[in-house]
Amino acid sequence: MTAEHSLYGPLEDPAADAGHRDHPARVGFFTDTSVCIGCKSCEVACKEWNNVPDDGFNLLGMSFDNTGMLGADSWRHVAFVEQPRRLGGQDAGVAGLPTGESVTGEVADSVSSALHDQPRGGGELGTAPVDLGLPSFELPGAGTGADGRDEFRWLMASDVCKHCTHAGCLDVCPTGALFRTEFGSVVVQSDICNGCGYCVSACPYGVIDRREDDGRAWKCTLCYDRLRDGLEPACAKACPTDSIQFGPLDELRERARQRVEQLHSAGVGEARLYGEDPDDGVGGDGAFFLLLDEPEVYGLPPDPVVPTRDAGSMWRHAAVAAGAFVVAAASAFLGRGGR
Structure with missing residues (x-):
């Protein structure tokens, strides 16, 4: 067991606990799913930069989702969830209306405005947003107001390794293939991995996986090579709506709390954060999310606990x-x- 996991109280600085001195601030991802458009730019950018192999193009019978889940060849996965509910009707009670009542008029317009009012720009290690040459777009229902979208809503979310504060994969790795970086992220060294698979069962999120061809474990590295050169990860750089935001973790948490308050005041009462709490079963995630429904809807465990906690x-x-x-x-x- 590594030193950083000897006591399972909150760890404000996992990099220092892992032995890094004079290290930079812990960085990570804040994914705001309310502005994700499902373009999969993050998936493409991740594969191209990290030379992640193609995992096939199978629609899987689930909407436009062709990857299904995170794995050794899918370090980013964009989930598509279709629901027979309108945009802005998640919990009308927060907007001062009886729960279940239609959201119309000024409330509906405020929901649409809130979903558009999303700050752009990367974190402190990032650069200016990328112009991908994509045509301009509007969120569904934005042209007519949220009340014009009566049939269904899409929930889209780009999932990734959580880079846990208490990482079970680190605890169980017998070869030292997994290590904590100076940025607080968790990286697999593929040349040291012996393919034992202990880390696969130790991940409470089911993120890490082994490739069929060589049996070694692979997952998101938070683009460790780019961080060392002062660049933001490829997925955040490519995201056209800044649904994926990168930067110092403390700043992201504060920004996320403000975003939730903004959505609540606009009538989107089901907006909630997932993975930002340092007192949860993994000590807080280095990649956390703003969700518009229960975690299970997005394929996320409701109460993740690192298996090696006890x-x-x-x-x-x-x-x-x-x-x-x-x-x-x-x-x-x-x-x-x-x-």
Whole structure:
């Protein structure tokens, strides 16, 4: 077990606990799913920059989703969830209306405006947004107001490795192939990985996976090579709506809280953050999300817990049990000897 996971209290600085001194601020991702348009630019940019192999183009029978989940060949996965609910009707009670009542008029217009009012620009290590040459777009329903979208809504979200504060994959790796970087992210060294697969079962999110051809584990590196050159990760650089925002984690958390308040005031009552809490079962994620529905809707576990969280207490209990067994055995032996 690594030093950074010896005690499972909150860790404000996992890089320092891993042995890095004079390191930069911890960085990560804030993914605002309310402005994701499902373009998959992040998936393409990730594959191109990191030379991630093609994982096939199979629609899987699930909307426009052709990857299905994160894996060794999908370090970014854009989920598509279609729901028979209108945009802005998530929880009308927050807008001062009875729950379930239609959101119309000024409330509907404020929802549409809130979804458009999203700051652009990368984090402190980033550069100016990329012009991908894409045509201009409007969110569905923006032209007529949220009340004009009566049939369904799309929930789209770009998923990625969470770079957990308490990373189970780090705990169980027997070769040291996984390590904590000076930026607080978790990286797999493929040339050291022996393909044992322990990290796969240790990830509470089901992120890390092994490739079929060589059996080694692969996942998002937070573009570690780009960070060392002062650049933001490729996926955040390519995102045309800044749904994926990159920067110092503390700043992202504050920005995310303000965004949730903005959406709540606009009537989007189901907006909530996922993975930002340092007191959760993984000590907080280095990649967290603003969601418009329950985590399960997006394929995320509602209450993730690092599997190795109780490893220390388990070893202590095992030691106590072993000691009691030795004492009992010795007593029985001595008792027979006295007779």
